[in-house]
Amino acid sequence: MSDLLIFAIAFAVLAALTMIRLAKGPTAADRMVAGDAADTLICVALVLFSLFSGRGIYLDIALVAALFGVIDTMLVGRYLEKEGGKEK
Amino acid sequence: MQKAKFPAIAATFVLCFLFWILLDFSFKIEELIAGAVVSLLVALFSARFLVHEKAGWFFNPVHLFSAVFFWCGTFLVELVKANVDMAKRCFGGCKNINPGIVKVPVDLKSDYGQAALANSITLTPGTITMETTEEDGQNYFYIHWIDVTAPSGKEAGDAIKGTLEKGLRRVWE
Amino acid sequence: MIVRIIADVLIAIGAIFALAGTIGILKMPDTFSRMQASTCIPTLGMLGAMLGALLIAIFVKADAGAAVKIAVIGLMILVTNPLGSHAIAKGAYKAGVRPEKKMETDDLGRDLYD
Numbered sequence: 079m080s081d082l083l084i085f086a087i088a089f090a091v092l093a094a095l096t097m098i099r100l101a102k103g104p105t106a107a108d109r110m111v112a113g114d115a116a117d118t119l120i121c122v123a124l125v126l127f128s129l130f131s132g133r134g135i136y137l138d139i140a141l142v143a144a145l146f147g148v149i150d151t152m153l154v155g156r157y158l159e160k161e162g163g164k165e166k
Numbered sequence: 167m168q169k170a171k172f173p174a175i176a177a178t179f180v181l182c183f184l185f186w187i188l189l190d191f192s193f194k195i196e197e198l199i200a201g202a203v204v205s206l207l208v209a210l211f212s213a214r215f216l217v218h219e220k221a222g223w224f225f226n227p228v229h230l231f232s233a234v235f236f237w238c239g240t241f242l243v244e245l246v247k248a249n250v251d252m253a254k255r256c257f258g259g260c261k262n263i264n265p266g267i268v269k270v271p272v273d274l275k276s277d278y279g280q281a282a283l284a285n286s287i288t289l290t291p292g293t294i295t296m297e298t299t300e301e302d303g304q305n306y307f308y309i310h311w312i313d314v315t316a317p318s319g320k321e322a323g324d325a326i327k328g329t330l331e332k333g334l335r336r337v338w339e
Numbered sequence: 340m341i342v343r344i345i346a347d348v349l350i351a352i353g354a355i356f357a358l359a360g361t362i363g364i365l366k367m368p369d370t371f372s373r374m375q376a377s378t379c380i381p382t383l384g385m386l387g388a389m390l391g392a393l394l395i396a397i398f399v400k401a402d403a404g405a406a407v408k409i410a411v412i413g414l415m416i417l418v419t420n421p422l423g424s425h426a427i428a429k430g431a432y433k434a435g436v437r438p439e440k441k442m443e444t445d446d447l448g449r450d451l452y453d
Contacts, residue, residue, distance in 0.1 A: 082350075092357050095361050099365055107430065110427055114427075115377045121416065122357075125389065125392050125409055126388065134405060137408045138408075141189075144415045147416075151427060152426045155423065155429065155430040159426075191407070249356060252359070252378075252379050253379060256360070256379070260362075285422070288424055288425050289378070289417070290382075291375060291379050294371070294375065296432060310371050312372060
């Protein structure tokens with residue numbers, strides 16, 4: 079079963095790599111794209127780790143992360159549409 | 167704000183109740199009754215935001231089957247092709263890109279059909295729908311395209327969404 | 340045993356496409372191209388990993404609840420991701436983000452803004 083753990087760690091490492099763009103990105107849209115990608119990757123890593131450890135609670139956390147991941151993205155998108163021209 | 171019709175409330179109720187069963191996943195009679203009450207309340211309050219036209223569409227087996235066939239067949243093939251193309255560009259050093267925004271005419275008429283087409287285009291790597299407009303009866307999409315090979319108009323539209331639109335027209339019209 | 344091998348291959352395919360998307364996010368030259376590259380992650384990267392996890396949950400664990408939940412997580416990400424991506428692209432364009440290199444054609448700027 080340890081192959082699942084290896085894949086989960088690989089996805090988590092990819093999520094950590096997108097944090098570089100989140101810290102560096104020149105505009106707010108860059109940071110939000112990196113955050114969205116990290117959210118999806120963390121979701122996949124949680125599902126794989128739940129299958130590895132056999133505990134169902136991680137699946138619920140992944141479900142909630144998948145549901146609310148889109149809401150913050152849309153909020154930032156709406157904010158940029160209305161106000162973003164003023165600050166860079 | 168218009169009043170919610172009965173089919174809209176029924177469709178929202180069924181979706182909410184399925185989601186309750188998914189989260190709970192126990193089939194005791196008390197929990198099912200509690201779920202039915204909660205989803206009826208949610209449906210009464212929020213149906214008018216969710217469903218606007220033809221609420222019974224979802225429960226027609228012919229439509230459902232053709233929609234499943236479209237998203238599991240035609241769309242999946244296009245998705246895999248576009249993904250392999252984008253992965254080649256990424257592993258090749260992200261140099262051979264040629265981005266631009268093109269304006270493309272759309273023939274689908276209904277709101278749901280246009281929303282499904284726009285989301286399918288956005289989900290394919292390499293194209294993002296940015297804005298929709300209507301000019302004298304003809305609908306247009308503004309699409310950001312990673313590799314512009316044709317100028318705006320019908321030619322670019324065939325290259326981006328030819329097969330997708332053909333499949334979606336069979337589902338919605 | 341054969342199911343485990345198929346599932347591992349599927350998850351590995353997903354990891355490869357997720358790696359492609361991450362490289363695209365880190366190295367693409369402008370904002371909209373980074374957005375395009377990041378679409379690789381929630382489509383085929385997520386789909387491959389979720390299909391592998393679904394196979395394991397059904398055939399190895401024999402756990403119906405976990406299988407349904409995994410399927411719904413995958414479907415939810417697939418349905419809701421284009422909404423956020425569309426909102427970010429439109430918002431970034433309206434906020435004045437433009438690529439450094441001139442775009443090939445820019446009909447949106449010509450017709451609606453500027």
